[in-house]
Amino acid sequence: MTSGAIFMMIFGLAITWGGATVCIYKAFKARNL
């Protein structure tokens, strides 16, 4: 894979799953899920 493709793939996964993880963490911290 090219470095550009690797970077954009990781960027996309980080935004989506990173964002979901942060939000779920906030949910756990604030109250029970």
Place this chain on the structure above:
Amino acid sequence: MAKREQWGTRTGFVLAAVGSAIGLGNIWRFPYMAYDNGGGAFLIPYFFALLTAGIPIIILEFGIGHKYKGSAPLTFFKIFRKWEWLGWWQVFVSFVISIYYVVVISWALNYALLALNLGWGDSPGSFFFADFLQLSDGPMELGGIVWPIFLAALVLWFMVWLVLFSGVKRGIEVANKIFMPLLFFLLLIMLARAVTLEGAAEGISFLFQPDFSAIWDYSVWTAAYGQIFFTLSICFAIMITYSSYLPEDADINNNAMITAFINCGFSMLAGIMVFGVLGYMAFQQGVALDEVVAAGVGLAFVTIPEAINLLPAAKFFGFLFFLCLVFAGMSSMISISEAVCSGLMDKFDWPRKGTASVLCLVGFVLSLIFMTNGGLFVLDIVDHFINNFGIVLAGLVQVVLLSWFFKLDSVRQHTNAQSDFAIGKWWNFCLKVITPIVLGYMAIANLIGDIRVNYEGYDSSALLVFGWIVVVAVLLLGFAMQSLKSNWTTDQT
């Protein structure tokens, strides 16, 4: 009035909302849209659209559904009694979608069974169109019922009925608590298989290789906003309905973010899986990748079976792939049908069991047209028109009315008061300015396009009957439903 049903847990609601959003398009539309619009560079306008349109609209719909505790028609009625028709317009758009979406899922169910002995043979393309769909020559030649599709659709409508009949907590929530974890589990298995195939790295690289010059092309931004809009199940009554079942103190903003991020995350994983498999296929066949790339129905029912034929443990992975499509489709189908069921229950005070039964029976009967020899053509036309002139226009009207003719801040105050975090005035700006501009542009471009050139070269009579008349009918039905009496008052809780 009976107490409104509620979700059992916050997780149950989030899984249901995620299940509604994640559908067939996450698997067969997003990867191609990204590939065709700058590759990895597409993610920039895609995430910008997510933050400026997708998430703001989800928060809006979650917010008003929760605040006014009603299906879409009831919610809009409570906001302003003369806006009830907008909710019904969205409900009828949902109903039209439900009657053909279930047929696509029935294809996937059939293919899951066919995968057990690679029943599509060595020429999946000719098998799909000639043997499976038994396609006629055009949409005005419906022919007869294709019985394997009929049987699968019957099973699926029964499942939808069972879920709706059982209610929000024991039906919809339970179904999504089963479907969603299974769907992710299946996807991860296929992802692990796909990325370890020879040629997969080239395929994935092909998808994500960025062409940053695409960012200067306005059509890429239109594609990104369109993809976000269609992937999140917004603007056709679903998210308003689902959030109306939330308890009083439920979080809104964070639930909306979780739903949006997980939906888009699923698309990312599905893209890696699909292009990994396409890369393998290109390697095996000794062809360039752009010769195997496909989207939509062609990808799912022609290209992927061709790839599956080449895989080790082909039957196993073939079965898993089509089972994924079934789970993704059914969780969306349940939400689409519930939006309709809820609207009818609220309006006429009908009991859930009877409403679900009548709705699924009527839906099944109307689905029959899509199970005929000409069904694919009719489906293609109805799908194009209901999406581009139903969802987009209803969404535009919704956003403009609520942003400019309603106290938008009252929704933001409501959601901020009980959410894990607050959203700022950027949300107002996105809904008042960015989203109407984008949706307005999409609506006008679609209209001009379809007036100038017959969609896919179909005959004008077919486009009139299955396209234009359908989109006008769902709008008129919205006004007709508003004129029918109900027990609603604006003081209703």
